[in-house]
Amino acid sequence: MDKTQTKFPTVTMYGIDVSKMNMKETVQHLTEAIQHKKTHQVITANPIMFMAALNDATFAKAMQSAELVVPDGTGLVWAADYIGQPVKERVPGFDLMFELLKVANEKQWKVYMLGTTAEVIQGSSAKLKMQFPNVQFVGARDGYFSENEDMQVIEDILKLSPDLLFVARSVDTQEPWIYKYKHKLDIPVMMGVGGSFDIIAGKLKRAPKWMQKLRLEWFYRLLQQPSRYKRMLDLPKFVFRVKKDKHIITEKR
Template sequence: MAKTIPTVHIYGIPFSKMSMNETVQYLTDRIAAGEQTHVITANPIMVMTALEKPSYKEMMLKSDIIVPDGAGIVWAAQKAGNPVAERVTGIELLHELLKVGEQHHWKIFLLGTTQEIIEAAAESLQMQYPQVRIVGARNGFFDASKDDEVVAQIAELQPHLLFVARGAETQEPWIVKHRAALKVPLIMGVGGSFDVISGKLKRAPEWVQRIRMEWLFRLLQEPKRLPRMMVLPKFMLKVLRDKEKVTKHIENS
């Protein structure tokens, strides 16, 4: 019998309340049982997009587990009086899964960003986790006409884990559309994680993460993200204004 994930709904999006360790164990058990799992690592920008676009929200709800990647989600759940255990970021979850993967010799496929960055990320991860097998690394710059070819390539290699970085607007909808044909036990969108893993960008120091200012650290490295980041204060103001309405949805017990 499948384990029920304790959740808190933030504007109708069910976020897992599990800790990082609990999440890793849950996903490991799913892989062992041969149950396909689509993980969304969500932030306030994705929640706001879901509020504006019903089709995006519908797409998110088709995933199997949504983890609180953004510090703003952790803050919103706390403000609403139904806190999550902790922030579960995509990049940290990726590393934790590869630690488990070393024990089981899992096969990994990396998809997204430029070919140079994805190959550098693959090399870095292979050095850190020599017992996992990175069976493929492909850039994410392809259009819908290439979808079937890319999906077939991944399915043929039969990886246990597929990490996808194609931008929030493309990444999750692409996974939802092709997950059945991919036949990969665990599929997760990882946003800009490959930029950090490859060494192109630096991750914020832990003290910056603790004070929930990682977004600013990243913005200083990538000023072009400013228009996207302007959604964050809008989300915070909305949560403060709505108060008890934030989580007013049916929640798992």
């Protein structure tokens, strides 16, 4: 595969290049990546992930090495604006996945779904097959496998040659796992989708539009999953850190 990547505008935050492209441009960029068979790890980033990167060198490496990091969290949109390098708009990972599936439906691309529980992955797969009948959903399996099983999972995926791989695992596993194996997988688009399958399957609900507009999706998620409160504490920490580091945040690391 040709690994030459198309250049696009970015803002650097803590050594991680975040795309300034809007949704339409992002979808076009990834469509071209699939058409030209260019390997892309896509990270839909938020402040929690940035705080993890600041505290974990392995996680930071995964984010720094990704071919495309989009500003999913509203905190990143705020941070880019605060340091004087605004992005065009927020690019929510959930919406990006669906926009890619629309293109996949037109072009009859192959999709593999990996992660979450067996019940959720099968439920979400069934719903997506109904919504996108021309997409070739070539495989779906749960994310509960050990490191010793990684190679078998990868071999199973490779046999099916998907154009898109959507991965839904825990925050500390998802991006590092894709980063570790992306060159072995060599799939045009590999994207972490977090809790997206849970929403599609109906296990979780997405915040209503008015809450999305008010940038309160994180709060709606917290109401559904109170156990996430410790993780949510990283949001104010991120704001404090950006304000403190305003003049050095864009320096390369």
